[in-house]
Amino acid sequence: MAHEDRLLKATPILDFGSAAIAQLIDGKCWRDLSDTDKVGSVYDFVRNDISFGYNRADDIPASEVLSDGYGQCNTKGTLLMALLRAVGVKCRIHGFTIHKGLQRGVVPELVYPIVPEEILHSWVEVELNGKWINLEGFILDNAFLKVLQSSFADRESLCGYGAGTHCLNAPPVEWTGQDTYIQDAGIVRDFGTYDTPDAFYADHEQKFGHLRGWLYRNAIRHWMNARVRAFRKGRLRPDASIAHQHEGDTNAA
DSSP states (O other), X not given: XXXXXXXXXXXXXXXXXXXXHHHHHHHHTGXXXXXXHHHHHHHHIIIIISEEOOOSOTTOOHHHHHHHTEEOHHHHHHHHHHHHHHTTOOEEEEEEEEEGGGGBTTBOTTXXXXXXXXXXXXXXXXXXXXXXXXXXXXXXXXXXXXXXXXXXXXXXXXXXXXXXXXXXTSOSOSOSSXXXXXXXXXXXXXXXXXXXXXXXXXXXXXXXXXXHHHHIIIIIHHHHHHHHHHHHXXXXXXXXHHXXXXXXXXXXX
């Protein structure tokens, strides 16, 4: 199979042949757009119509992310890849780890000490007009990001509450045909690119341990999602001291 065909194929995780994804694509008429507009329209959908939140696992299929209606870097990236491939845009996944402090403020302080120091992270790379473009700015939906910006209006850099950026007031998250980022300031390790998330997760998985994994799936993530919803609606007051403390921790890491 030609390399370019591998960057368009469906997989168990990129299950864009599912009825729900096929129906979404037909309803949006994305296939009728230019390649640049395909990327932009799909990207905007994943960024804002799929809210920032925490699914049961990183390696769930795209159809489950769509059904959940929320996701984080890895799961929203899976849906983005599935939708892009379904409309004929070649894409791949680039894997990393990020410092756990990017989740501080969203992760309750009671359980923060048991969070792994490095958290599995990824972004999506699309091939457009003969070059690769990095897409990471889709992670935080616009409503959540606006609250974050207003809460830390005096800050240029922020590492916490799901963000890792040195330009909080104007992060490069809008689609303009260029790279987009929102968590790149917290990257620790670079695992390189993979054709599919299936291959990436076969090589790398989040190391929770049995007990912590069970607690995450059944309790902690629901607590985190409740905090994200409250924050998005302005009901959870951000802790500025946490953000300041972690910024120093990350720079030292």
